[in-house]
Amino acid sequence: MTSPAVPRKRTDKGAQTRARILEAAIELFRERGYDGTTMRGIADRAGVSLGNAYYYFKSKEVLVQDFYRRSHTEHLDSAERVLATETHVEARLRGVLLTKIETSEPYHRFSGVLFKTAADPESPLSPFSEESAPSRRESTRLMERVIEGKGLRTTPDLRAELPDLLWTYQMGIILFWIHDRSEGRKRTRILIDRTVPLVIRIVNLGSLPVIRTLTRRATAFLRELRDAREIPPTPAD
Template structure:
C-alpha cells in the first residue's frame, strides 16, 4: 500500500499536468479554468487544487518537467565532449529538441510569461528552482570543459550562457520555419562566436574589460 499510493498520486499529478497543457493549447491559457482542467482529467476540483494551487503552479510543473527532460537529453554530449563549443552546442540543441513538442503551446502563453510581475516569468521567484537547475547545466558545460578562464569570470559565465539560451528560446517561440530550422541554424552560427569571445577573455588586452563585466553583473545582481 505504501508503494501503491505514491505511484497513483504521481499518475494523477501527471494526468492533471498533461490535461492542462492540452487545454492551454486548445483554448488558450486565460480561457482555461482549474474546473475545466479537473473535469477533463476526470478528477474533482478539490483534488486538482490538492496538487496545484493555481494555473501558475501547473506552468511551473511544466517548467520543471521540461528542465528534467533537458537534463536527460544533455547527458550524452556532456559525458563524451570536453571542448567548450561542442558541449555548448549540444546542450542548446538538446534544449530546442525537448521544447519542440510544446511549440504551439509556448506561443499562446508567452505573453503572460513575459509580464514582469507574472509568476510565470522565468526571472520570477516562483521560477527560481527551474532557473537554478538550468544555470547548473551551463555550469557543468563550463566546469567539465578544457576552458582556462579568470576565476571570477568562470563563476559568472554559466549565468551569462543561460541568458544567451533565453534569447534562443525567445527566437524559438516566434520561429515559424519547418521544424524550427532557423532556431537550430541560429545556434549553429552563434555558438562559434560565443566560443571565440570566451577564449578572447583570456587575452591581456581584454582582461580589464572582462573584470569590469564581472563587476557590473555582480552589482546589478545585488
C-alpha cells in the same frame, strides 16, 4: 517519519486524482491548445467536478506550467548525456542548447503562453523570481559543467560570471525559438550553429591584453549586480 507501515489511502487517492486531472489537461492542451481548453473541459475529461480541479491546481496557468516542467527535467537528462560524451566546450554548449530546443519542441505551441506569464515581473513564474530560482540554478549549473570542457582560455573573474552569461545567452536563444515559425525550427538551429563558435571565440578573446582591462571592468560590474540581486532591498527584517 512517514511510516510506510500505515498506507494512508487518502493521500494516495488525492495523488491519483491530481494525476488524472493533469493528464486530462495535457491531452486537451495538445488537442486544442491553451485557449481552446477550458477548465470545465479538463474537469469533465478527468471525471471530476470543476471545483475539484481547483483544489489541486491553483489556476489554469499552474496546470500548463506543471506540464512544461517535464521538459525541464527531460532537458537535464539529455544534457547529461551530451556532457558525458562531448569534451570540447563548443560541442558541449551546442549540445546543451540543441537538446534544450529539442526537448521543448512538444511545448512550442504553448511557449507563448508560458513566456507571457513568465514575462510578468509580478508572476512567481518570472525567470528572475524567487520561486523559479531552483530551475534557474539548475540551468546555470549546467553551464558550469559546459565550460569545464576543453578549448576555453579565460581568466578566473570572467569564468566566474560565465555561467550566468551563458544562461542569458540561452534565454535569448529560447526567445528566438519561440518566435521561430520555420520548418523543423531550422532558423533556431542555424542561429545556434553560427553563434556558439562566435560566443566561444569572444570569450577566448577576453584574455587578450588589449581587452583585459575591459573584461575586468565588465566582470566587476556583473559581480556587483549579481551580489546586489542576492540581497533583496528589504530595509529591516
